[in-house]
Amino acid sequence: MASSSPVRIASVNVNGVRAAFRKGMGDWLDASNIDILAMQEVRAATSDLENLLGPEWDILHDPATAKGRAGVAIASRAQAHIHRVEFGAEDFDSAGRWLEADYEVGGSIITVVSTYVHSGEDNTPKQVEKYKFLDAMSARLPELAAHSTYAVVLGDLNVGHRELDIKNWKGNRKNAGFLPQERAYFDRFFGPRGEEIECVDGTTGVGLGWVDIGRTWAGEVEGPYTWWSQRGRAFDTDTGWRLDYHVTTPELAATVKDYRIDRAATHAERWSDHAPVVVDYAI
Template identity: 40%
Template sequence: MTEPLKVTTVNLNGIRAAHKRGFLDWAEQESPDILLMQEVRAPTEVTQDILGGSYQVFSLPCQINGRAGVAVAVRPDIQVNDVVEGLPGDEAHAAHSGRWLEVDIDWNGTLKLVSAYFHSGALGTPKQDLKMEHLARIEKRMEELRLRGSSLVAGDFNVVRGESDIKNWKPNHNKSSGVLDEEIIYLNRWVESGWVDTVRHLAGDVQGPYSWWSWRGKAFDNNAGWRIDYQYATPDVAQRALDYSVFRASSWDERFSDHAPVTIRYAP
């Protein structure tokens, strides 16, 4: 490729609902080379019907209907070499399914793309136990990919890294899933081991940029957001990052999801 590789990650909150709200119009206008999607909530054939006219589509639905689901869409002229579905151990619990999809493409050699959807959890419930167990297994795979190099793990991690990633830190810190020290330590440990949180690297020490706002209340209007959608890159990939953008709709009712697409362009 002679042009930068434009990679977008977005939690769709259901691809059919997002499609009705204008997701495809946005995708056609922005034209990312790669779309890493989470919470697709649809069978593979539905995702392919919606995006297949413009992309090669690889999808991993959840075993539980209407839950989770991840997908990767790749521009037709990019060579796809391999697809790996799920993490070892995902098969042990249906709720772990549809959360991790790896697609290898030709780009400066082989680039491994991962669309990842971490559990949201709920403090003091079995859902939080599932989240922590999954984080531990994700960490093992993250270390394998870090040692391999040329990897980009992106998606809805459902965890902030610190105070600058959430507007209302004090009322949520160690009180809400996603803002617990036991979760945060994972994301920061990965960065300490060598992964690059590419948006934070490009944005610098600023508040946000947020990528999720609750549908409820005035969270969107008041910009009471969370930064939980990431692109974690190995250093060889991160050094090619040129710029980032977070697409925040102009009004609450113009959103196609409660998450905003997070896009980074990587130099060829």
């Protein structure tokens, strides 16, 4: 990764990496000139990743406790300096959902996190686990900012922050992924650092000062979306959700040169129900 050109970082929920490669993910990767790739819902062994990606990639992988579930990974052209998977309270099982790695880019250290937030289900234990994860994320983000000026949290965060992030937001106000309490976490993530803010659920909180690159780049427009249900004609009608994020420190946000969502041309050409989110950072 040369300092004279941007570092290209991508994130995608692969929805099972073996199935994604059978459907064409390898062709996308070969053509995309990615330097660092964060993956979620890997649902495979480390040996599978190594066989699929090949020896030119350095692979970090944190599988889930339950085999065949979740799993996050980071593949990079250059080897990571160090990586970490510790996250949240000791009794909280975050395996397969949070993986941090430090890379040297252009003489600077950039911290990259691949994360997969629980999908949740309102009024169930699944939602309790989701809130535990978001609480742990709220505690970790300030620590990451203190650790590295350049830090990015990538992944399927399973929350549409604003009405612009979901096509059918009115019909999802009581569903996990768009609950006011979930969205309030994101109000705090992206609120001005150190300032008290009013959140969408009526609570107040202190902003953490991180930047949502997707919304910053796209502006005040619907979407653009990153996930579409496999059911019906959701992809064809662009009835989607923006669930996949690049969440960065302000310093790293200032280096962004390009942002794109690699949406497949047709439903038949999709290799995941999520589209990759690709950002060029000039560090």
